[in-house]
Amino acid sequence: MAFRMTVTQEVDVALKITDARGNPAAVDGVPEWTVDNNLIVVTPTADGMSCKCSSAGGLGTSTVTATVDADLGAGVTPILGQIVFDLVAGSATVVELTPGTPTEQNIVTPLAKKEAPKSATKPEHK
Numbered sequence: 229m230a231f232r233m234t235v236t237q238e239v240d241v242a243l244k245i246t247d248a249r250g251n252p253a254a255v256d257g258v259p260e261w262t263v264d265n266n267l268i269v270v271t272p273t274a275d276g277m278s279c280k281c282s283s284a285g286g287l288g289t290s291t292v293t294a295t296v297d298a299d300l301g302a303g304v305t306p307i308l309g310q311i312v313f314d315l316v317a318g319s320a321t322v323v324e325l326t327p328g329t330p331t332e333q334n335i336v337t338p339l340a341k342k343e344a345p346k347s348a349t350k351p352e353h354k
Contacts, residue, residue, distance in 0.1 A: 229312075230289060230312040230313060230314035231311055231312065231313050231314065232313075232314045232316060233283060233313055233314070233315060233316070234283070234315070234316055234317065234318040234319075235283045235285050235286065235287060235315050235316070235317060235318055236283065236318040237282075237283055237318075238280055238281060238282035238283065239280075239281050240278055240279070240280055240281075241278060241279050241280075241281055241292065241294075241311060242277065242278040243259060243276075243277050243278065243294055243296070243309065245296060253298075254300060255296040255297055255298055255300075256296075256297040256298075256299060256300050256301075256304075257296075257297050258275060258276035259272070259276035259277065259294045259295065259296045260276070260294070260295045260296075261276070261279045261292065261293070261294050262292070262293050262295070263290055263291070263292050263293070264290060264291045264293075265288075265290050266284055266286070267283065267284055267286045267287075267288055267289075267290040267313070267315055268281050268282065268283060268284060268290040268292055268313055268315075269281075269282045269283075269284050270292060276294075279292070279294070281311075281313065283313075283315055286315065287315055287316065287317060288315055289312055289313065289314055289315070290312070290313045290315065291310055291311070291312050291313075292310065292311050292313065293308050293309070293310045294308060294309050294310075295307070295308045296308070
């Protein structure tokens with residue numbers, strides 16, 4: 229199940245490292261944090277035991293991986309933990325108005341006043 233976060237948020241992620249029975253377990257060295265794309269920016273602490281995961285602004289999913297060395301000796305036994313982020317839009321903050329293409333109005337011109345019809349009869353002269 230993905231961890232839902234808006235593109236304007238960030239979250240601290242802490243490592244909890246245990247053995248098969250759930251007891252705290254030690255690891256060798258500093259954990260390494262990676263991300264599978266550019267939707268999340270990871271900023272690990274100096275000891276690597278936690279990391280700030282900040283949205284870079286894009287929508288989508290992103291997987292953050294922490295890799296640790298479980299071999300406390302000279303060898304390396306990598307084990308990893310992952311968290312999948314589901315990055316969604318934040319709250320609306322901007323309203324943009326975009327005009328379409330202007331068109332001419334359909335203007336109806338008023339009819340010209342009609343002249344009074346001329347009488348068929350001639351006026352009388354006095």
